[in-house]
Amino acid sequence: xxxxxxxxxxxxxxxxxxxxxxxxxxxxxxxxxxxxxxxxxxxxxxxxxxxxxxxxxxxxxxxxxxx
Amino acid sequence: xxxxxxxxxxxxxxxxxxxxxxxxxxxxxxxxxxxxxxxxxxxxxxxxxxxxxxxxxxxxxxxxxxxxxxxxxxxxxxxxxxxxxxxxxxxxxxxxxxxxxxxxxxxxxxxxxxxxxxxxxxxxxxxxxxxxxxxxxxxxxxxxxxxxxxxxxxxxxxxxxxxxxxxxxxxxxxxxxxxxxxxxxxxxxxxxxxxxxxxxxxxxxxxxxxxxxxxxxxxxxxxxxxxxxxxxxxxxxxxxxxxxxxxxxxxxxxxxxxxxxxxxxxxxxxxxxxxxxxxxxxxxxxxxxxxxxxxxxxxxxxxxxxxxxxxxxxxxxxxxxxxxxxxxxxxxxxxxxxxxxxxxxxxxx
Amino acid sequence: xxxxxxxxxxxxxxxxxxxxxxxxxxxxxxxxxxxxxxxxxxxxxxxxxxxxxxxxxxxxxxxxxxxxxxxxxxxxxxxxxxxxxxxxxxxxxxxxxxxxxxxxxxxxxxxxxxxxxxxxxxxxxxxxxxxxxxxxxxxxxxxxxxxxxxxxxxxxxxxxxxxxxxxxxxxxxxxxxxxxxxxxxxxxxxxxxxxxxxxxxxxxxxxxxxxxxxxxxxxxxxxxxxxxxxxxxxxxxxxxxxxxxxxxxx
Ligand SMILES: Cc1ncc(C[n+]2csc(CCOP(=O)(O)OP(=O)(O)O)c2C)c(N)n1
Ligand code: SF4
Ligand code: SF4
Ligand code: SF4
Numbered sequence: 121x122x123x124x125x126x127x128x129x130x131x132x133x134x135x136x137x138x139x140x141x142x143x144x145x146x147x148x149x150x151x152x153x154x155x156x157x158x159x160x161x162x163x164x165x166x167x168x169x170x171x172x173x174x175x176x177x178x179x180x181x182x183x184x185x186x187x
Numbered sequence: 188x189x190x191x192x193x194x195x196x197x198x199x200x201x202x203x204x205x206x207x208x209x210x211x212x213x214x215x216x217x218x219x220x221x222x223x224x225x226x227x228x229x230x231x232x233x234x235x236x237x238x239x240x241x242x243x244x245x246x247x248x249x250x251x252x253x254x255x256x257x258x259x260x261x262x263x264x265x266x267x268x269x270x271x272x273x274x275x276x277x278x279x280x281x282x283x284x285x286x287x288x289x290x291x292x293x294x295x296x297x298x299x300x301x302x303x304x305x306x307x308x309x310x311x312x313x314x315x316x317x318x319x320x321x322x323x324x325x326x327x328x329x330x331x332x333x334x335x336x337x338x339x340x341x342x343x344x345x346x347x348x349x350x351x352x353x354x355x356x357x358x359x360x361x362x363x364x365x366x367x368x369x370x371x372x373x374x375x376x377x378x379x380x381x382x383x384x385x386x387x388x389x390x391x392x393x394x395x396x397x398x399x400x401x402x403x404x405x406x407x408x409x410x411x412x413x414x415x416x417x418x419x420x421x422x423x424x425x426x427x428x429x430x431x432x433x434x435x436x437x438x439x440x441x442x443x444x445x446x447x448x449x450x451x452x453x454x455x456x457x458x459x460x461x462x463x464x465x466x467x468x469x470x471x472x473x474x475x476x477x478x479x480x481x482x483x484x485x486x487x488x489x490x491x492x493x494x495x496x497x498x499x500x501x502x503x504x505x506x507x508x509x510x511x512x513x514x515x516x517x518x519x520x521x522x523x524x525x526x527x528x529x530x531x532x533x534x535x536x
Numbered sequence: 537x538x539x540x541x542x543x544x545x546x547x548x549x550x551x552x553x554x555x556x557x558x559x560x561x562x563x564x565x566x567x568x569x570x571x572x573x574x575x576x577x578x579x580x581x582x583x584x585x586x587x588x589x590x591x592x593x594x595x596x597x598x599x600x601x602x603x604x605x606x607x608x609x610x611x612x613x614x615x616x617x618x619x620x621x622x623x624x625x626x627x628x629x630x631x632x633x634x635x636x637x638x639x640x641x642x643x644x645x646x647x648x649x650x651x652x653x654x655x656x657x658x659x660x661x662x663x664x665x666x667x668x669x670x671x672x673x674x675x676x677x678x679x680x681x682x683x684x685x686x687x688x689x690x691x692x693x694x695x696x697x698x699x700x701x702x703x704x705x706x707x708x709x710x711x712x713x714x715x716x717x718x719x720x721x722x723x724x725x726x727x728x729x730x731x732x733x734x735x736x737x738x739x740x741x742x743x744x745x746x747x748x749x750x751x752x753x754x755x756x757x758x759x760x761x762x763x764x765x766x767x768x769x770x771x772x773x774x775x776x777x778x779x780x781x782x783x784x785x786x
Contacts, residue, residue, distance in 0.1 A: 179561030253614020
């Protein structure tokens with residue numbers, strides 16, 4: 121069981137997190153953030169294992185993880 | 188009784204630096220100032236200081252930047268080509284408002300030039316030298332005693348203004364042996380160093396930088412620096428007058444040239460010529476006010492320099508409009524003989 | 537639930553100005569994590585090189601000095617000599633370190649200065665707009681090698697880590713990458729190790745991090761990561777090239 125919080129204002133939509141998530145839980149949002157990017161969101165928290173791979177790869181330190 | 192020492196200028200300077208609490212010397216060999224780094228390489232160990240023979244003058248000046256950012260008194264010495272390499276670093280030191288003492292034992296140039304004494308770096312020293320709108324304080328000793336005393340002062344002024352100070356001397360002043368009084372160091376009252384980097388323990392992080400990109404920041408910083416240079420002009424201008432009372436001709440000269448000028452003046456006085464000397468000790472800030480005041484009384488000036496004419500521009504800018512300013516330049520090589528200067532002054536007397 | 541990943545204390549809570557997918561952000565975080573791991577924040581001083589990372593001081597919650605382009609190792613030398621019990625690191629790009637600052641880095645390593653160098657090799661000058669770097673790969677087009685780097689014209693890309701490892705003064709020297717989670721984990725340990733060397737007074741430690749510059753490579757961030765794998769790593773092999781053990785640094 122895990123949980124992540126994405127700081128959507130910090131996200132620059134590089135897609136690193138989405139590409140490494142073993143459960144493919146991360147996808148792009150439809151609304152731009154204040155920086156002009158379409159930030160990522162988590163599809164469903166139920167399947168998140170809290171492995172933190174997404175956070176580790178995020179160059180903008182936009183993700184926090186609980187497990 | 189004060190102790191008297193008989194020693195050469197470069198050693199007097201180095202002793203002064205250690206006395207002033209300088210514990211960091213970084214430098215790269217270049218003639219004619221190698222006895223300074225050699226002295227420190229021996230002495231720094233004894234005072235638990237640090238001597239590094241750096242890989243270049245570029246590295247030396249930046250090592251100073253680091254040590255100074257840590258709050259330490261640090262210095263380097265070099266000669267003309269080395270100073271050229273240090274100009275970027277000096278500009279950063281001035282921009283970041285860091286104290287430093289930099290000695291230039293001026294040799295002749297341009298280019299590799301020669302190792303003989305010269306005053307050809309006057310412009311480089313007094314105009315900032317590197318890029319951007321800044322100044323360094325410039326002290327010009329004229330005796331072994333001053334090599335020592337002005338070094339003590341240089342460290343204080345560097346800290347007072349958080350600005351690099353250049354000691355501009357030459358091979359003659361470095362090598363000449365004279366008696367000097369081994370004066371104790373009496374520091375000026377200085378502001379606390381509440382800006383140094385030491386790790387952000389129990390306080391907000393600090394920053395030493397010269398980059399200003401935000402709207403209006405750079406301009407504000409430049410005016411702040413300007414105000415500092417104005418303060419130097421108000422508080423720290425130094426010069427010496429010699430036999431200037433009732434003089435009809437004033438020689439304006441600094442450093443080694445001023446030493447010889449004094450001898451020439453004594454010869455002239457023996458012949459009944461009323462000649463005096465005005466010797467700037469701070470080349471920046473230039474003693475423009477004192478020179479102007481003098482030019483209210485005396486109307487004829489002869490600037491003597493060991494170059495083809497640099498300080499003479501500052502003299503012309505300083506004196507009253509109706510004063511005549513002449514120039515005599517002694518090309519680099521050996522310093523001028525007093526007789527040579529006597530002839531020169533007779534031509535304009 | 538327990539928080540297992542959070543922003544390191546040594547990083548200020550502000551957004552980076554870096555382009556999307558730029559590894560500078562990741563490297564900032566790894567360095568901050570190492571500082572936190574050993575609880576060094578209050579006694580660490582960073583020295584910023586000139587390049588896209590010049591704003592190190594905007595991001596790290598520590599004391600920072602800015603150095604002229606290429607001179608960070610000399611500035612760090614002065615700082616560390618004056619404050620031997622503090623932790624000092626430089627953060628430099630490949631133009632900064634391997635071109636204009638080649639002399640300072642080699643001699644600082646050779647003197648065995650007890651400090652840490654974080655070297656970001658992104659094969660390009662980022663800040664000035666994508667010009668050729670000393671590490672630009674053969675054939676790689678840049679704004680000043682528009683036909684691709686040609687060795688007859690520009691020589692070969694420099695392998696800094698291997699070169700630094702040849703110097704007796706170097707105590708720790710490694711190259712890592714950040715393009716995959718596995719490489720990232722190794723990078724994290726390596727950066728930590730470099731700081732640990734310094735804490736133990738082991739002398740000069742150097743970490744080269746292969747980084748992407750998606751903007752000047754003209755690729756999206758994921759493609760840039762692929763380029764690190766396919767083009768950079770074969771020429772700049774990963775690994776630890778030197779690691780002194782115990783106290784054999786004398
Ligand atoms: C003396 C000097 N020359 C040139 C520059 C311009 N300059 C700024 S950053 C830079 C290159 C930066 O490239 P790199 O070190 O690879 O860092 P990156 O931006 O890629 O992170 C250059 C040439 C400068 N600031 N100072
Ligand atoms: S913590 Fe792991 S499982 Fe959860 S979203 Fe991130 S990468 Fe996916
Ligand atoms: S890695 Fe970070 S910046 Fe990139 S898409 Fe994910 S959350 Fe956004
Ligand atoms: S230009 Fe390159 S190195 Fe600079 S921030 Fe952008 S991606 Fe990073």
